[in-house]
Amino acid sequence: MNLTLILFIVLASVAVASAAGLLVSRNTVYAALFLVLNFATVAVFYLLLGAPFIALAQVTIYAGAIMVLFLFVIMLLGSEKLPRGQALPWQRPMAIILAAVLLAEAGFLLFQRLQLTASLANPEASVNTTETLRTLGMTLFNQYLLPFEVTSVLLLVAMVGVIVLTKKEKGEQG
């Protein structure tokens, strides 16, 4: 058992444990922090996969910007602790069964195509990180320049939409 595999197993257990923490925690702030931990472990997965740009974008965009936005809204609404509502009686078992079915389907596909994944399992031994970043930048700004620019329009539309949505009407109190 080599070092990379040990690192992978530790990271995988942290990722699954933090996802479980997100599912069970009653306090919304704790749930958000569990999700930050999950995003950080996935960022390390990206580093293991030789994708440093995506790893850092993950940390800054997801763990940084998006989760801070979540924490802002949680604290703004004061909804850290929601009272335990009247749960639908069949909701929990039904949900667990459906999620298990989804996982079983994914596992079935994975093992059925094991031949395919096994043949893909040996990518080149070492990745030249600098070269990867260079190629990524060239591809993004040449071949995918139009989608990249459209993304900026999308972000602008989202920003305007949020401002319009949350703007108080004239004369509205509160």
Place this chain on the structure above:
Amino acid sequence: MAQTIPLSYYLAISAVLFAMGALGVLIRRNPLIIFMSVELMLNAANLAFVAFARSFGVLTGQIFVFFVMTVSAAEVAVGLALIIIIFRNKHSIDVDLMNSLKG
């Protein structure tokens, strides 16, 4: 450092995280946590993208992940704004109360 972890391990962890996200959407009734579970599912899909990109030796998967991140940032901003409006109108964000389209 040599890449010694099979692709299938990454796909397995991605599938597990996706299933847990789906479970979170189904069992939790706090819309903020439902939303976070959706983010978890997006993240699991991104992990599969990057793993496949590495396996095939192409960078297109990473570029797609970058676009997914941007779209999810926009989606989170709009979704949280909607949650704030619902809270303003109903003074609660329990999903059970969101059963009518009128304000």
